[in-house]
Amino acid sequence: MNKLFKLVLGSILVSTLLTGCSTSVERIDAGQTVDLSGAWNDTDSQMVAQEMISDVLARPWYNNFTAQTGKSPAVIIGAVRNLSHEHINTKTFVNEMERELINSGRVEFVASSDERNEIREERIDQDLNATESTRNAAGQEQGADFILKGQINTIIDTADSDQVRYYQVDLSLISLADNRKVWVGQKKLKKLVSNGKLRY
Amino acid sequence: MKAVLTFLRSRRYLAVIGFSLLQGCSLQQHQLNDLAQTLDNGNASQVLTEVAQREYPERDLAQYKLTLGLLRAVNGDFAGGINELQAAKTEINQLQALSISENIGAVTVNETLRSYTSTASERMLLQQLLILSYLMEDDLDGARVEVLQMQELAKSLPDSGLSGLVSSSYYLGGLVYELGDETDNAMISYRQAYQVMQTSKMSIPRVLQDSLLLASRQLGLRSEHDKYVQEFGHDVKALDKSKSQLVLVYWGGVVSAKQQRYLSIYEPSLGYNISLALPYYAKSYVKPTPWRFTVLGKTAETEIFDDVNLLARADLDAESAAIYAAALARVIIKQTALHEVQKKDEDGLATLLMNITTMISEMADVRSWNMLPASIQVQRLTLDAGTYYLQQPSLTQGLSVTDIAPIIPVFTAPESVAPALVNATVSITDAMTDHATESDNGLSLPQSNVAIADAALAHEQLASDDNNLLVQSVSTSGVTEQSDIDSNKLVSANNAEADTIGSDTVAMTNIGNVPAAVTVDTKPLLLKPGKTVLLFYSSAAKKAYTPTSP
Numbered sequence: 001m002n003k004l005f006k007l008v009l010g011s012i013l014v015s016t017l018l019t020g021c022s023t024s025v026e027r028i029d030a031g032q033t034v035d036l037s038g039a040w041n042d043t044d045s046q047m048v049a050q051e052m053i054s055d056v057l058a059r060p061w062y063n064n065f066t067a068q069t070g071k072s073p074a075v076i077i078g079a080v081r082n083l084s085h086e087h088i089n090t091k092t093f094v095n096e097m098e099r100e101l102i103n104s105g106r107v108e109f110v111a112s113s114d115e116r117n118e119i120r121e122e123r124i125d126q127d128l129n130a131t132e133s134t135r136n137a138a139g140q141e142q143g144a145d146f147i148l149k150g151q152i153n154t155i156i157d158t159a160d161s162d163q164v165r166y167y168q169v170d171l172s173l174i175s176l177a178d179n180r181k182v183w184v185g186q187k188k189l190k191k192l193v194s195n196g197k198l199r200y
Numbered sequence: 201m202k203a204v205l206t207f208l209r210s211r212r213y214l215a216v217i218g219f220s221l222l223q224g225c226s227l228q229q230h231q232l233n234d235l236a237q238t239l240d241n242g243n244a245s246q247v248l249t250e251v252a253q254r255e256y257p258e259r260d261l262a263q264y265k266l267t268l269g270l271l272r273a274v275n276g277d278f279a280g281g282i283n284e285l286q287a288a289k290t291e292i293n294q295l296q297a298l299s300i301s302e303n304i305g306a307v308t309v310n311e312t313l314r315s316y317t318s319t320a321s322e323r324m325l326l327q328q329l330l331i332l333s334y335l336m337e338d339d340l341d342g343a344r345v346e347v348l349q350m351q352e353l354a355k356s357l358p359d360s361g362l363s364g365l366v367s368s369s370y371y372l373g374g375l376v377y378e379l380g381d382e383t384d385n386a387m388i389s390y391r392q393a394y395q396v397m398q399t400s401k402m403s404i405p406r407v408l409q410d411s412l413l414l415a416s417r418q419l420g421l422r423s424e425h426d427k428y429v430q431e432f433g434h435d436v437k438a439l440d441k442s443k444s445q446l447v448l449v450y451w452g453g454v455v456s457a458k459q460q461r462y463l464s465i466y467e468p469s470l471g472y473n474i475s476l477a478l479p480y481y482a483k484s485y486v487k488p489t490p491w492r493f494t495v496l497g498k499t500a501e502t503e504i505f506d507d508v509n510l511l512a513r514a515d516l517d518a519e520s521a522a523i524y525a526a527a528l529a530r531v532i533i534k535q536t537a538l539h540e541v542q543k544k545d546e547d548g549l550a551t552l553l554m555n556i557t558t559m560i561s562e563m564a565d566v567r568s569w570n571m572l573p574a575s576i577q578v579q580r581l582t583l584d585a586g587t588y589y590l591q592q593p594s595l596t597q598g599l600s601v602t603d604i605a606p607i608i609p610v611f612t613a614p615e616s617v618a619p620a621l622v623n624a625t626v627s628i629t630d631a632m633t634d635h636a637t638e639s640d641n642g643l644s645l646p647q648s649n650v651a652i653a654d655a656a657l658a659h660e661q662l663a664s665d666d667n668n669l670l671v672q673s674v675s676t677s678g679v680t681e682q683s684d685i686d687s688n689k690l691v692s693a694n695n696a697e698a699d700t701i702g703s704d705t706v707a708m709t710n711i712g713n714v715p716a717a718v719t720v721d722t723k724p725l726l727l728k729p730g731k732t733v734l735l736f737y738s739s740a741a742k743k744a745y746t747p748t749s750p
Contacts, residue, residue: 021454041635084345085348085349158352168460196297198299199297199298199299
């Protein structure tokens with residue numbers, strides 16, 4: 001009986017340890033908030049993008065422009081610099097904004113500098129290889145009316161194993177015609193991160 | 201026989217096997233240390249291959265990633281290096297919490313049972329290597345992130361001692377800010393580098409002096425600027441926007457490895473040994489000396505920012521209190537265990553085996569980021585904007601920055617082929633040449649352009665007298681403002697004093713029989729007006745690197 005008890009106990013212990021070592025995967029909703037390290041994550045990116053979009057479309061620059069020109073503004077994405085303490089992929093955040101703005105139907109987006117170069121190469125290729133009826137001519141590109149630029153900054157305050165992380169995202173929309181800043185958006189995030197002092 | 205069977209039944213042999221495995225880990229560490237020392241021979245690619253194939257215990261993950269990251273970077277794979285180094289940083293950050301099991305292991309068996317968490321200086325150098333790697337990948341924002349992280353890390357450094365005081369990391373931080381036109385932030389970093397060097401009682405390199413003077417002048421910090429002028433005994437002029445800056449960061453040699461001091465004394469009254477192992481660094485090591493390289497045919501030398509051997513010793517000093525405390529606890533626990541075994545041991549075999557086990561298991565933690573350089577040095581040169589080329593070091597010559605496009609001749613008529621040259625000019629501050637000393641990697645210096653020109657001319661005269669003399673001007677430049685060169689000035693190539701290079705030297709040669717096909721074997725280095733370009737040289741690979749698109 002004693003031997004059997006030891007065997008069972010040993011098996012439970014071993015299996016518990018092995019379970020602890022195995023990889024587990026669980027599918028979760030893309031909108032669900034999961035904070036692991038306290039660093040900038042997908043939730044922050046989505047939150048900032050959504051707030052910026054709702055703000056940019058609600059401001060007077062849009063109505064002023066459409067009233068003056070009678071057309072939707074064409075916007076190009078400039079550099080969004082990461083000046084924070086973390087390596088943040090600003091492209092996901094910018095893409096999120098671009099998608100929401102295009103889908104709103106109120107703003108047109110012009111391809112970025114890198115994308116334009118690729119498209120121009122394709123157009124040169126078309127000149128050589130495509131039939132005349134399907135060929136797209138050069139010099140027909142739409143120029144942007146505004147450029148969206150910005151930066152992400154952080155302030156970190158650390159004491160022992162606790163850390164306050166403050167993120168500030170600043171975006172500005174600048175008129176390409178006269179360099180006027182027609183909109184400035186700002187979003188702030190603050191996180192308190194407490195790291196464990198002990199581990200197994 | 202009976203005693204052996206009793207021993208086997210007691211399963212104490214498992215402990216012996218376990219300790220033997222630990223001994224294997226220690227052996228592996230010593231092999232890694234030996235491998236690190238071969239880096240001095242410039243065979244980083246070979247060492248990378250060997251390290252990449254090695255297996256390592258999970259607790260050494262951070263050390264392994266640091267080593268692999270460094271080797272990838274010095275071999276020119278900066279993106280791969282960043283991946284490994286970031287993985288190392290993540291691991292190190294996760295290991296900052298105190299481990300219960302590892303502490304128990306450290307005070308009962310030995311220190312190698314702890315996970316490798318790196319020292320303060322190693323963490324600062326990790327940041328530096330990441331800064332360099334991001335700059336090499338032409339990712340200024342990425343480098344800036346690492347600078348900010350380094351500054352956060354610096355806040356957690358020990359209050360006293362030299363541990364973690366890596367002045368070159370701060371200097372590179374200043375450079376990153378400077379590249380991003382953030383002079384105010386650059387000034388803070390240069391000040392930090394200056395303060396670190398003052399704490400370390402190192403003489404302030406001219407490179408840092410000039411950066412402090414220039415940044416304080418640009419920011420209008422009048423009183424601070426005057427203080428530096430008084431202290432350094434000179435001032436600097438504002439940078440000429442038509443010129444370029446070349447910043448050379450030199451990682452030279454290999455830091456010395458930790459060693460083990462093992463003590464085991466047989467105590468007759470107890471009937472067993474008292475064993476103790478502690479890590480140490482050899483007191484003597486090769487002190488860093490300025491490294492020499494050639495710019496436009498003249499010798500320049502780097503300035504020493506960090507003696508990494510000194511930092512490694514300071515790190516060990518900073519950790520010594522904790523190491524000694526754990527060692528003392530270990531001695532007491534092991535002796536108590538031996539005493540308990542001895543009490544129940546009739547034939548003395550168990551005591552003997554336990555004694556051997558405690559002796560074998562006692563070992564010092566000699567792990568370190570042992571492939572770091574022995575010294576970090578910097579030089580900053582002002583050059584005329586233009587196209588330059590790097591001549592990588594070879595067995596016969598050291599690193600050379602030249603404005604001569606490297607040419608590989610195709611020998612259609614071997615007897616008539618001579619090296620083809622274009623106009624080459626040389627100039628460098630006299631101070632640099634006056635202070636040139638023997639390089640620490642033992643490379644001989646390259647031939648000057650004029651020497652090559654002479655050789656070419658001699659060859660030409662032998663080959664043919666019918667060819668026309670031509671001079672082709674590519675670029676003429678001076679390293680400093682004091683010694684700019686007239687690009688159109690021609691000097692006879694058979695001038696007997698041509699080898700005595702002056703600031704107005706021009707090389708000329710006959711290129712009438714230049715080979716039909718030529719190959720430029722290195723990517724040209726384009727220095728744009730007002731721009732600064734970084735050059736990273738590691739003696740471990742004996743190769744210099746520039747950013748992907750400077």
